[in-house]
Amino acid sequence: MVTLRGTRDGYGDALVELGKSNDRIAVLDADLSRSTRSFDFGSLFPERFVEMGIAEQDMVSTAAGLCLGGFIPFANSFAIFIVGRAFDQTRQQIALAKLNVKLAGSSAGLTQGPDGATHQSVIDVSLMRSLPNMTVIVPSDAEEARLATIAAAEYVGPVYLRLSRYDTPVWREPGRPFAVGEAEVRRPGRDITIASTGVLYGKVLEAVDILASEGIEAEVLNVHTVKPIDAAAIIASASRTGAILTFEEHSIIGGLGSAVAEVLAEGRCNVPFRRMGVLDTFGESGTAEQLLELHGLTPARIVETACELIAAK
Amino acid sequence: MISEVTPAPGETARPRVKDLIRMAAEVRLQIVRSMGPGKFHHFGGSLSETDLMVALYHYKLRLRPEDPTWPDRDRFILSKGHSVPAQDVCMARLGFFPLDDLGGLKTLGSPLQGHPDMRKTRGLEANTGSLGMGLSVSNGLALAARARGLDYRVFVMMGDGELMEGQVWEAAMTAGHYRLDHVTAIIDRNGLLTSGRTEDRKGLEPLADKWRAFRWNVLEIDGHDMAAICDALDTATGTPGKPTVIIASTVKARGVPFLENQASSHNAMITPEQYEEAVRILQANLTALENS
Numbered sequence: 001m002v003t004l005r006g007t008r009d010g011y012g013d014a015l016v017e018l019g020k021s022n023d024r025i026a027v028l029d030a031d032l033s034r035s036t037r038s039f040d041f042g043s044l045f046p047e048r049f050v051e052m053g054i055a056e057q058d059m060v061s062t063a064a065g066l067c068l069g070g071f072i073p074f075a076n077s078f079a080i081f082i083v084g085r086a087f088d089q090t091r092q093q094i095a096l097a098k099l100n101v102k103l104a105g106s107s108a109g110l111t112q113g114p115d116g117a118t119h120q121s122v123i124d125v126s127l128m129r130s131l132p133n134m135t136v137i138v139p140s141d142a143e144e145a146r147l148a149t150i151a152a153a154e155y156v157g158p159v160y161l162r163l164s165r166y167d168t169p170v171w172r173e174p175g176r177p178f179a180v181g182e183a184e185v186r187r188p189g190r191d192i193t194i195a196s197t198g199v200l201y202g203k204v205l206e207a208v209d210i211l212a213s214e215g216i217e218a219e220v221l222n223v224h225t226v227k228p229i230d231a232a233a234i235i236a237s238a239s240r241t242g243a244i245l246t247f248e249e250h251s252i253i254g255g256l257g258s259a260v261a262e263v264l265a266e267g268r269c270n271v272p273f274r275r276m277g278v279l280d281t282f283g284e285s286g287t288a289e290q291l292l293e294l295h296g297l298t299p300a301r302i303v304e305t306a307c308e309l310i311a312a313k
Numbered sequence: 314m315i316s317e318v319t320p321a322p323g324e325t326a327r328p329r330v331k332d333l334i335r336m337a338a339e340v341r342l343q344i345v346r347s348m349g350p351g352k353f354h355h356f357g358g359s360l361s362e363t364d365l366m367v368a369l370y371h372y373k374l375r376l377r378p379e380d381p382t383w384p385d386r387d388r389f390i391l392s393k394g395h396s397v398p399a400q401d402v403c404m405a406r407l408g409f410f411p412l413d414d415l416g417g418l419k420t421l422g423s424p425l426q427g428h429p430d431m432r433k434t435r436g437l438e439a440n441t442g443s444l445g446m447g448l449s450v451s452n453g454l455a456l457a458a459r460a461r462g463l464d465y466r467v468f469v470m471m472g473d474g475e476l477m478e479g480q481v482w483e484a485a486m487t488a489g490h491y492r493l494d495h496v497t498a499i500i501d502r503n504g505l506l507t508s509g510r511t512e513d514r515k516g517l518e519p520l521a522d523k524w525r526a527f528r529w530n531v532l533e534i535d536g537h538d539m540a541a542i543c544d545a546l547d548t549a550t551g552t553p554g555k556p557t558v559i560i561a562s563t564v565k566a567r568g569v570p571f572l573e574n575q576a577s578s579h580n581a582m583i584t585p586e587q588y589e590e591a592v593r594i595l596q597a598n599l600t601a602l603e604n605s
Contacts, residue, residue, distance in 0.1 A: 050456060057445075058449045058452075064453060066453040066456060070461060089446055092443045093440050093446060097439065
């Protein structure tokens with residue numbers, strides 16, 4: 001029986017690990033610690049856990065103060081709130097000031113599910129990517145999230161971790177090291193590159209298997225760090241395969257798709273290219289799978305798109 | 314009410330009230346000189362807060378200008394970041410950076426930005442400018458001190474108009490809940506927004522009651538009475554169990570009569586003739602104090 005977990009779970013595990021190994025780690029939450037998985041840290045290290053109540057703007061600025069007072073703060077909320085509601089605080093006091101604060105946005109994307117459009121963040125990567133000095137990491141499974149969280153603590157500077165409540169198996173091979181900013185060729189292929197970020201990685205693997213059964217070898221590029229984007233790895237892979245599509249549960253405006261488009265255009269890598277994601281629209285209530293189906297974020301649509309791109313070579 | 318400021322045991326002698334009043338007159342002159350004619354500057358708030366700023370930098374704050382990252386230093390956050398020129402002058406006088414830097418205020422390449430930038434100006438503790446955030450930062454600093462067993466105090470100055478930002482009240486609730494008695498907030502209550510009087514545009518009163526309701530100790534003073542300011546700062550840091558807010562009634566653009574108490578002096582440009590007039594008045598005031 002494969003254990004299914006969300007990236008938020010790996011994050012929560014890492015916070016506990018970090019809490020034990022580093023007494024400068026502090027955590028702030030805004031009444032969502034059960035959901036963001038910071039609850040265990042709060043139970044084990046109450047003197048370094050600050051419950052901010054339902055006040056995300058206050059939380060982010062208070063995190064800046066904790067950092068200035070010598071801590072490495074992790075502030076959590078749902079992605080839509082910590083990014084959207086506290087954006088100006090993040091801009092002025094964390095990104096501009098280059099403070100060593102980590103922001104974790106949980107329940108990101110359409111896979112948030114039934115709570116609907118108000119709670120489904122499909123714009124957070126776009127916003128955070130626009131901030132100078134900000135590193136943006138979108139782990140694809142619980143183990144990658146754990147490693148990314150530990151890496152974020154070691155990295156000196158502002159980091160945004162995009163997390164999810166969408167439970168999946170762990171795809172990441174045991175022992176594979178995690179390096180901020182390095183895209184990973186998880187599966188080599190020669191016909192097309194599928195660059196994905198985040199928890200829909202399993203959809204990509206399913207699509208790759210279907211493509212393989214049709215004799216098409218797709219290369220899988222896991223772009224866990226959307227900023228700074230690994231331009232060299234993207235250009236190298238796209239040049240090798242001759243076609244590339246991006247896949248994410250985020251708006252095609254400003255997310256991985258945009259980042260890759262920028263890299264391809266400026267890198268004169270003129271290959272057939274398509275962005276798959278949320279097509280400049282909001283979500284709605286539904287189950288995660290229903291919403292992914294509705295927005296075309298399925299293995300079947302990846303296969304279809306991949307075939308179109310290969311035909312266009 | 315104190316008449317003379319006496320040093321606490323173990324502290325070096327601090328300036329007398331009379332000296333602080335003279336320093337404030339010097340600082341007002343230096344603020345106007347650093348701004349000069351022909352450019353838009355935040356005259357109103359810089360001059361309304363001057364006495365408060367002088368009391369903080371020259372009387373209250375435990376600082377080491379030669380070591381701006383000294384861990385035990387008191388922290389001061391200017392949440393009303395637009396009036397940083399008064400802070401710049403006080404910091405330059407203490408030696409955080411050369412007095413000559415004041416001439417480059419808000420110009421390209423200067424360490425002195427239009428709003429506080431801790432990465433550019435030596436000795437600034439945080440970035441502010443977009444309003445309403447400084448109290449939250451101060452709370453974070455106080456929470457960090459508590460968790461680490463450090464004894465520094467945190468002071469934050471806010472504008473009264475700034476209190477219309479919702480985050481201020483989130484932070485007020487946080488400080489009250491966590492009984493952050495190492496936090497002292499000072500409100501430069503000059504009564505004016507850019508667009509008019511606070512009470513006409515969106516009323517703040519009863520302001521003291523609001524803070525009391527958020528579990529704060531409230532002191533109300535004349536923000537141009539130097540002895541009262543020093544007294545209030547000492548009372549604030551001597552009050553355990555809850556944070557203290559000092560609501561300081563001030564006059565916008567205090568010291569330059571043709572700018573005083575006008576909303577338009579928030580961000581204003583003065584002519585060369587007005588500049589000469591302002592300098593003459595401020596210099597005369599300073600000379601009178603020096604001769605008294």
